[in-house]
Amino acid sequence: MTTSSGSQARPSRVLGTADAVTLGASAMVGAGVFAVFAPAAEEAGAWLLVALLIAAVVAYCNATSSARLAARHPESGGTYVYGRERLGEMWGYLAGWAFTVGKTASCAVMALTFAAYVAPAWSRPLAVGAVVCLTAVNYTGLRKSTGVARILLALVLAVLAAVVAVALGGSEADARHLDVSTQWPGFFGLLGAAGMLFFAFAGYARIATLGGEVRDPSTTIPRAIGLALAGVFVVYLLVGASVLTVLGRERLAASAAPLADTAVATGWPQLVPAVTAGAAAASLGALLALILGVSRTVAAMAADGHLPRFLARVHDRFGVPHRAELAVGAGVCVLVLAADLGDAIGFSAFGVLAYYAIANASALRLGPDENRPPLLVPVVGLAGCVVLAFSLPLNSVIAGVGVLALGAALWWVRRVLPGLRS
Helix, strand or coil, X not given: CCCCCCECXXXXXXXXXXXXXXXXXXXXXXXXXXXXXXXXXXXXXXXXXXXXXXXXXXXXXXXXXXXXXXXXXXXXXXXXXXXXXXXXXXXXXXXHHHHHHHHHHHHHHHHHHHHHHHCHHHHHHHHHHHHHHHHHHXXXXXXXXXXXXXXXXXHHHHHHHHHHHHHHCCCCCCHHHHCHHHCCCHHHHHXXXXXXXXXXXXXXXXXXXXXXXXXXXXXXXXXXXXXXXXXXXXXXXXXXXXXXXXXXXXXXXXXXXXXXXXXXXXXXXXXXXXXXXXXXXXXXXXXXXXXXXXXXXXXXXXXXXXXXXXHHCECCCCCCCHHHHHHHHHHHHHHHHHCCCCXXXXXXXXXXXXXXXXXXXXXXXCCHHHCCCCCHHHHHHHHHHHHHHCCCCHHHHHHHHHHHHHHHHHHHHHHHCHHHCC
């Protein structure tokens, strides 16, 4: 077959439920689980698990809205497609813009996290190498991508299970660290922690953005999203309880590597190399799934002319949007080499919450005959996304609002000056 130029044929539907759950879970159980509990504990203290529950409720509402929308619009692109079809072109565009810009930054963060664990002195070159390798894996088709993601997810879950076992089964665990009556962090602290923890749940969007490559999407997508979210919530609940009961708020908040410090505190320092390997594997798994999701959104936006149309091409042999994947990989490499990503996680969290706010608003437009979710679900999801977004650190809020405003300005210019269309 000819592979040089590709075509705009529809991508192949090769993903079953197990494959979709694997991709969603591997995107959620990423590097964040090895670090996110420290800043969240600083904000919420003993209320950490309550903040986790709030994040999970908002994530559940978002997942339900996304699943119902994905079943009605089984196309690659996720909320970009839902916003476009249900709210209008501008809202779909803003969803795609927020997702693409924010998640490209997340890709760079994951690549750098992997490199920092493996070889800190060579972090940027190694991070670029990781991006190149995983982009090549994605280029050759989803079968190989899901196989790699399954291996990485199994390794990470094994490491997390070992840390939870030694923490909750040892004598260092102190249930008094979970006593919420000892300290009230305030609503801002509680919701700020929930916003950080929500970021760690956000990977289930990858299932929806791959809607065009899922078999029987009307049943597979809702089932896969629900299974992935429920499983990851249980994992996070056990990990959060483990690190908080062993380290307590002060030590946990000050820790740069909470799971490694938990292993040491329980008398199992020999687990530290495994935790390091798990963090590296989690970063790679999340990076693999992120590149998949971002490239599909880029391809969908390109097909509609919001980005250069040649990025929508689908490879004749591998059935993937190969040009979009290469463009995303190149963009991530540039960020890895040149950008200061200190505030990237907070900005990405704001972008993800904006993305899901549009998803919930889109779900409100579903009709009674379109399997619309109960009204409370998209309402709680929409309100939760807005509240959590504006509970994030001020720098993240300012950056997020600024980037969304820039995206809206570009959309307006494109509409007013048709000569600038791609």
